[in-house]
Amino acid sequence: MLNYIQNVLIPPAINLLQAALKVVPLSKNITIDTDTTCSGEISTPSIYKTEGVAADLVLFITTSNDASSNYVAAAEFCSLSLENSRPLVGKLNYNLYYFSPTTKDVTIESHVYTTIHEMTHALGFSSSLFSSYIDPTTNQPLTGHVGTKTVNGGEVTYINLPSLTSRLRDHFNCSTLEGAYLENEGGSLSAGSHFERRIFFNEYMTASGIRDVKFTEFTLALLEGTGWYEADYTYAEAITYGKNRGCDFLDAPCVDISTETSAFPEFCSPLTAIQPYWTRRGVGVCGAQTLTTSNSLDSNWNYWQNDTVVSDAYSDNCPNVRIYTNIDCEDSSLQSSALLEDQESYGYGSKGFIGTLSSGKSPLSSVYGYCFLPKCTLQGNGDYELQVQIGSSWVTCENNAKINPPSKSGLSGKLNCPDANDFCNQITTEGNCRGGCFGRGSCVNQQCECEDGWGFHDCIKKTYTDNCERCAGLDPWRTSCYGETCECNSNNSTCMCELGLMKGSACTTVASESKPMIFIICGAVGGVIGVIVVILLVRFARKLYKSRKETGAEAKSGSYSSKGSGRQFENTTQAMVTIRKDVTLNMPIDIVDVEVTTVLQAMATSREVEPSEKTISC
Numbered sequence: 001m002l003n004y005i006q007n008v009l010i011p012p013a014i015n016l017l018q019a020a021l022k023v024v025p026l027s028k029n030i031t032i033d034t035d036t037t038c039s040g041e042i043s044t045p046s047i048y049k050t051e052g053v054a055a056d057l058v059l060f061i062t063t064s065n066d067a068s069s070n071y072v073a074a075a076e077f078c079s080l081s082l083e084n085s086r087p088l089v090g091k092l093n094y095n096l097y098y099f100s101p102t103t104k105d106v107t108i109e110s111h112v113y114t115t116i117h118e119m120t121h122a123l124g125f126s127s128s129l130f131s132s133y134i135d136p137t138t139n140q141p142l143t144g145h146v147g148t149k150t151v152n153g154g155e156v157t158y159i160n161l162p163s164l165t166s167r168l169r170d171h172f173n174c175s176t177l178e179g180a181y182l183e184n185e186g187g188s189l190s191a192g193s194h195f196e197r198r199i200f201f202n203e204y205m206t207a208s209g210i211r212d213v214k215f216t217e218f219t220l221a222l223l224e225g226t227g228w229y230e231a232d233y234t235y236a237e238a239i240t241y242g243k244n245r246g247c248d249f250l251d252a253p254c255v256d257i258s259t260e261t262s263a264f265p266e267f268c269s270p271l272t273a274i275q276p277y278w279t280r281r282g283v284g285v286c287g288a289q290t291l292t293t294s295n296s297l298d299s300n301w302n303y304w305q306n307d308t309v310v311s312d313a314y315s316d317n318c319p320n321v322r323i324y325t326n327i328d329c330e331d332s333s334l335q336s337s338a339l340l341e342d343q344e345s346y347g348y349g350s351k352g353f354i355g356t357l358s359s360g361k362s363p364l365s366s367v368y369g370y371c372f373l374p375k376c377t378l379q380g381n382g383d384y385e386l387q388v389q390i391g392s393s394w395v396t397c398e399n400n401a402k403i404n405p406p407s408k409s410g411l412s413g414k415l416n417c418p419d420a421n422d423f424c425n426q427i428t429t430e431g432n433c434r435g436g437c438f439g440r441g442s443c444v445n446q447q448c449e450c451e452d453g454w455g456f457h458d459c460i461k462k463t464y465t466d467n468c469e470r471c472a473g474l475d476p477w478r479t480s481c482y483g484e485t486c487e488c489n490s491n492n493s494t495c496m497c498e499l500g501l502m503k504g505s506a507c508t509t510v511a512s513e514s515k516p517m518i519f520i521i522c523g524a525v526g527g528v529i530g531v532i533v534v535i536l537l538v539r540f541a542r543k544l545y546k547s548r549k550e551t552g553a554e555a556k557s558g559s560y561s562s563k564g565s566g567r568q569f570e571n572t573t574q575a576m577v578t579i580r581k582d583v584t585l586n587m588p589i590d591i592v593d594v595e596v597t598t599v600l601q602a603m604a605t606s607r608e609v610e611p612s613e614k615t616i617s618c
């Protein structure tokens with residue numbers, strides 16, 4: 001498991017954060033002068049007690065196996081800089097009860113997003129760090145940036161950072177928005193340290209696992225607003241939830257109580273109806289598979305006037321489509337279990353549709369979910385034409401019509417078509433460069449062009465050219481070595497490979513990083529199952545650094561500027577890398593959010609439903 005974490009999950013997570021963030025560099029190594037750190041859970045590796053490590057952030061990665069808790073991962077920061085209160089040391093814990101190594105692409109991707117989510121907490125997105133945020137021009141703590149307001153009868157906490165609020169106002173088209181609403185539900189470690197699920201839905205810093213998460217400008221803007229980082233927004237993924245809906249989307253009830261219908265398309269109705277997921281990633285059910293009630297429900301959230309509560313514990317009881325785990329259209333492993341196995345298409349780019357299509361002579365008697373590849377073509381009049389591939393045929397999906405399948409498909413029933421402009425605008429806006437190509441590629445025409453050494457549609461995976469690399473355990477898809485010493489047979493040579501290090505004559509083809517991007521110490525430490533020490537080198541103003549070297553200027557943390565953004569980081573205090581010892585603050589935990597797995601009934605055929613997938617992350 002440790003090898004899965006360090007070889008599969010950590011590298012793309014660090015790649016993305018390093019690409020998207022810049023930080024004022026420290027002038028000294030990070031050191032820890034106590035025997036234990038992170039609330040005593042980590043025995044301090046000796047290197048930290050001596051010369052320290054050249055890094056911007058040290059994260060200790062730990063694992064536990066806790067069946068009694070429902071958290072999937074948690075983060076904690078352990079030490080802050082005396083210089084500007086920025087976190088320097090943190091801990092990231094995976095609960096292996098919900099987290100197992102996998103070769104399933106969509107699950108790996110989800111695990112990587114969880115890893116980035118936890119790292120983001122450690123970087124600064126945590127309510128217990130809000131008071132440490134600084135104005136980078138003065139290095140003084142920010143004040144007055146956290147407030148509360150009443151929304152739909154309840155109190156909402158918001159965070160108002162200039163970089164963030166202006167982007168939110170643009171996105172929601174609400175010029176009076178005070179700031180980003182923070183999660184108001186869940187325990188003390190969930191509430192307040194995540195974006196509000198009701199309005200941010202699939203943003204990756206919402207509080208529980210959800211499909212098709214997006215690494216957006218909002219979290220980058222929040223991190224920039226800490227005063228500790230500068231963000232490169234070209235790595236942000238677009239999000240369409242709530243876009244241009246206006247202030248009512250944020251503040252008014254999500255459901256019209258008099259008609260029991262949703263006030264915006266983001267909030268589905270009627271409850272329990274089978275519908276496409278918001279991002280079109282698949283098909284799910286509105287609000288809840290099975291309706292339940294709560295007699296402690298806030299009266300302002302009693303939208304159906306019968307104490308009905310929806311499944312999403314973080315959405316202020318607003319209904320959204322809960323995706324079926326067996327109709328996640330990007331999960332290619334589901335192809336063989338598709339209702340119309342030969343006609344549907346599961347995999348990257350496929351989208352969810354509903355209808356009554358059946359391979360039998362009669363249509364299904366009720367609506368079902370399907371995955372098909374769409375094609376959007378912009379017409380001369382500015383409207384989109386939507387086509388859908390059913391089997392080998394492309395059929396035009398007329399606006400909001402129920403269309404027949406291609407005659408040669410042999411299918412009966414209808415396919416329900418969406419509004420073509422709505423559908424195409426959404427999937428075009430959201431694009432296909434997932435995760436900003438995870439920091440290892442360029443997004444060209446909505447497709448990632450990956451750097452050498454990285455592959456898959458989003459550059460999330462390392463690629464390999466010879467057996468030695470695989471031998472090194474860097475490719476868990478092809479070897480079980482996982483970094484242990486192993487024999488490598490390239491060119492009939494035998495070599496011993498260690499993680500990240502290529503030893504022996506035949507294993508020299510792998511270029512090592514010019515910088516020790518990841519420094520790893522494995523083994524049991526203290527009572528923890530395993531510890532990996534990750535040194536996160538957030539990429540800082542490289543151009544600036546280079547020119548400093550050329551001019552002989554000393555690169556110290558006391559001055560920093562970025563010509564590109566026009567912003568100036570003036571940090572006039574002495575660089576003090578001493579770790580603040582008295583800080584032991586908790587970071588948020590992230591909750592398992594079990595997705596809908598109950599049988600989706602098909603009247604004309606039986607369909608085996610995937611077993612429950614304990615999805616991690618948020």
Ligand SMILES: [Zn+2]
Binds near residue numbers: 207589590
């Ligand atoms: Zn979280």
